[in-house]
Amino acid sequence: MSERSVRRFVMSGVMVAVVVLMSAGRAGAQTAAPAASGDPAIQALLAEVRALRVAMEQMASAGPRIQLFTARLQLQENRVNNMIRRLDGIRDQLSTMREDLATAEQSLQAIDERLSSATLADNSQERLALTEQLPEQKRHAAALKARVSTLTAEEGQLMADVGREQARWTDISARLDEIERSLAKK
Numbered sequence: 809m810s811e812r813s814v815r816r817f818v819m820s821g822v823m824v825a826v827v828v829l830m831s832a833g834r835a836g837a838q839t840a841a842p843a844a845s846g847d848p849a850i851q852a853l854l855a856e857v858r859a860l861r862v863a864m865e866q867m868a869s870a871g872p873r874i875q876l877f878t879a880r881l882q883l884q885e886n887r888v889n890n891m892i893r894r895l896d897g898i899r900d901q902l903s904t905m906r907e908d909l910a911t912a913e914q915s916l917q918a919i920d921e922r923l924s925s926a927t928l929a930d931n932s933q934e935r936l937a938l939t940e941q942l943p944e945q946k947r948h949a950a951a952l953k954a955r956v957s958t959l960t961a962e963e964g965q966l967m968a969d970v971g972r973e974q975a976r977w978t979d980i981s982a983r984l985d986e987i988e989r990s991l992a993k994k
Contacts, residue, residue: 870991877984884977891973895966902959909952916945 919938929935 867991870987874984874987877980877987881977881980881984884973884980888970888973888977891966891970895963895970898959898963898966902956902963905952905956905959909949909956912945912949912952916942916949919945 919942923935923938923942
């Protein structure tokens, strides 16, 4: 039931209550003596007016609760969506870092293979260049591994956070459904 539907329902209930109360007031003023004597029709009308008053009070209290839960549901949904966007961003970074790490490790392996090659002379320029590149490539690969590890941990934490936030969203939604069902019964 939408907020507009709830408002219409409450307003129509209020209008009916006003008409009934006005009618009861007129009837009570015109037939004060029978009301005092316990006329069953007047007693039934008074009971109906009291029940209507209780229903109106319940409707009036439900409106703000529905608005509150709707606002909380929207905030929670925004929070979940923001976390999912962050999670997607981290997964993209993680994918890129894993590709970069694979490339760095292949490069390290290629340097190691070339350095252990029998065709490479001991004092050649290529051997010296590869020997100088090796420590830098190892540092680069280690940095990439550390970044992949950090992003993997962050991904896991965000996945857990998203799960908790989605559970909160589900709880708020269930409460809103419960209020809606209780209003539909009346």
